Amino acid sequence: MELHDIISIRDFNKAKINHILKISEDMEKRLGRKNNSLRGKILACLFFEPSTRTRLSFETAMERMGGGIIGVSESGTTSIVKGESLKDTIKTVESYCDAIVIRHPREGAARLAANVSEIPVINAGDGSNQHPTQTLLDMYTIKREAGGLKKEVALIGDLKYGRTAHSLAYALAMFGAKITLISPKGLEMPVEVVADLEKFNTTISETNDLEGSIPGCDVLYVTRIQKERFPDPEEYEKVKGAYKITLQTLESAKRDAIILHPLPRIDEISPEVDLTKHARYFKQVYYGLPVRMAVLGLVMGAIS
Amino acid sequence: MKEVKVKRIKNGTVIDHITGGQALNVLQIIGVTKEYPKAVLTVAMNVPSKKMGVKDIVKVEGRELKADEVDKISLISPESTINIIRDHEVKEKKNVSLPKTLEGVLVCDNPNCITNFEKTKTIFVVEEKSPIKLRCSYCERTMSEKEIIKQF
Numbered sequence: 094m095e096l097h098d099i100i101s102i103r104d105f106n107k108a109k110i111n112h113i114l115k116i117s118e119d120m121e122k123r124l125g126r127k128n129n130s131l132r133g134k135i136l137a138c139l140f141f142e143p144s145t146r147t148r149l150s151f152e153t154a155m156e157r158m159g160g161g162i163i164g165v166s167e168s169g170t171t172s173i174v175k176g177e178s179l180k181d182t183i184k185t186v187e188s189y190c191d192a193i194v195i196r197h198p199r200e201g202a203a204r205l206a207a208n209v210s211e212i213p214v215i216n217a218g219d220g221s222n223q224h225p226t227q228t229l230l231d232m233y234t235i236k237r238e239a240g241g242l243k244k245e246v247a248l249i250g251d252l253k254y255g256r257t258a259h260s261l262a263y264a265l266a267m268f269g270a271k272i273t274l275i276s277p278k279g280l281e282m283p284v285e286v287v288a289d290l291e292k293f294n295t296t297i298s299e300t301n302d303l304e305g306s307i308p309g310c311d312v313l314y315v316t317r318i319q320k321e322r323f324p325d326p327e328e329y330e331k332v333k334g335a336y337k338i339t340l341q342t343l344e345s346a347k348r349d350a351i352i353l354h355p356l357p358r359i360d361e362i363s364p365e366v367d368l369t370k371h372a373r374y375f376k377q378v379y380y381g382l383p384v385r386m387a388v389l390g391l392v393m394g395a396i397s
Numbered sequence: 398m399k400e401v402k403v404k405r406i407k408n409g410t411v412i413d414h415i416t417g418g419q420a421l422n423v424l425q426i427i428g429v430t431k432e433y434p435k436a437v438l439t440v441a442m443n444v445p446s447k448k449m450g451v452k453d454i455v456k457v458e459g460r461e462l463k464a465d466e467v468d469k470i471s472l473i474s475p476e477s478t479i480n481i482i483r484d485h486e487v488k489e490k491k492n493v494s495l496p497k498t499l500e501g502v503l504v505c506d507n508p509n510c511i512t513n514f515e516k517t518k519t520i521f522v523v524e525e526k527s528p529i530k531l532r533c534s535y536c537e538r539t540m541s542e543k544e545i546i547k548q549f
Contacts, residue, residue, distance in 0.1 A: 180515060
């Protein structure tokens with residue numbers, strides 16, 4: 094399979110996602126073994142916005158495959174402060190490396206980078222738009238931990254602004270998962286995103302009721318509710334409490350239900366939940382590595 | 398029903414078969430409200446039409462339309478026909494057609510879209526024709542007729 098850029102989950106179909114998940118599985122099995130498939134290759138990590146997991150896992154993935162890394166971690170240290178355009182920055186960086194990973198605060202930045210770049214570009218988050226490798230690792234986690242993709246999945250929290258929730262919902266709908274959207278009033282998934290999901294042959298329901306929805310779910314995908322979205326701090330405190338996953342809220346959950354979170358979490362999931370068999374969010378972090386190894390290998394032509 | 402009679406023009410453009418009610422937006426597109434405030438115009442709205450039920454007609458003296466203006470008209474009135482008049486005669490007649498993608502014609506309505514910060518041509522994909530829905534190929538947000546018309 095030819096895969097040049099990874100910009101948006103909307104560019105993918107089921108076959109492509111399945112292929113990446115299959116390669117990710119191979120990568121996971123080979124994690125302990127020596128892997129030099131990207132020896133001599135250099136990856137540029139351009140992070141114009143903060144990141145912990147995404148950046149570290151891309152860098153680790155590259156190192157584990159024998160490649161090298163160059164990068165910038167904030168625009169303040171580059172010629173961008175002198176007014177250099179993103180286009181010129183990309184044209185410069187591409188002459189030093191074999192692939193580019195970019196995170197940028199503006200929506201569409203990764204697509205623009207891919208349009209001007211000859212070498213592969215991977216989107217590691219463009220504003221509130223897309224974060225496709227997060228979606229791929231979420232799909233991989235669901236497949237591995239819940240035993241398949243055609244499951245009953247609840248997306249919980251800020252579904253209005255959360256880019257991970259939008260693209261995961263899109264990918265899950267493609268695979269026929271039954272999706273329940275659970276969010277506080279005012280943070281519901283945008284109507285146009287829901288309309289997009291409805292094009293697929295799947296069931297989508299929306300509710301503000303977390304507790305009532307838990308018993309039917311195989312996967313609880315929890316996202317962060319950001320304080321700054323609420324003009325009234327009191328309203329935030331109320332909402333925060335109502336959408337928190339605690340041992341009590343999990344009493345009605347299926348025995349093998351799993352909880353995922355793209356992290357960082359603030360207090361959407363109480364720490365004692367970490368010790369239950371439901372908690373899989375750190376496993377999810379771990380799966381980021383084989384998935385990003387698969388993606389890097391594919392775009393740089395080391396894996397087909 | 399009485400026939401509607403409108404004076405013929407010598408040189409210029411007749412835009413016929415405009416979706417009923419859209420004539421004022423067509424005027425915005427061809428710039429008579431801004432660039433050509435003194436243009437000689439004839440506007441007919443909600444004229445009975447066998448084909449369309451009702452239609453609007455716009456006649457502009459002394460002006461032929463540019464390609465991007467035709468593209469914009471196709472967005473809000475896909476069945477329009479453009480007649481170029483020279484010396485009182487129809488010299489050219491064409492239907493507008495809604496292209497699959499629109500390049501450099503519109504501005505993205507999303508203030509945080511990269512195309513509003515970098516010098517680059519916007520690209521919109523036509524996702525739905527009626528009512529019109531465009532998707533920015535950069536930020537992936539959609540624009541409806543209401544947001545599109547705001548730009549004219």
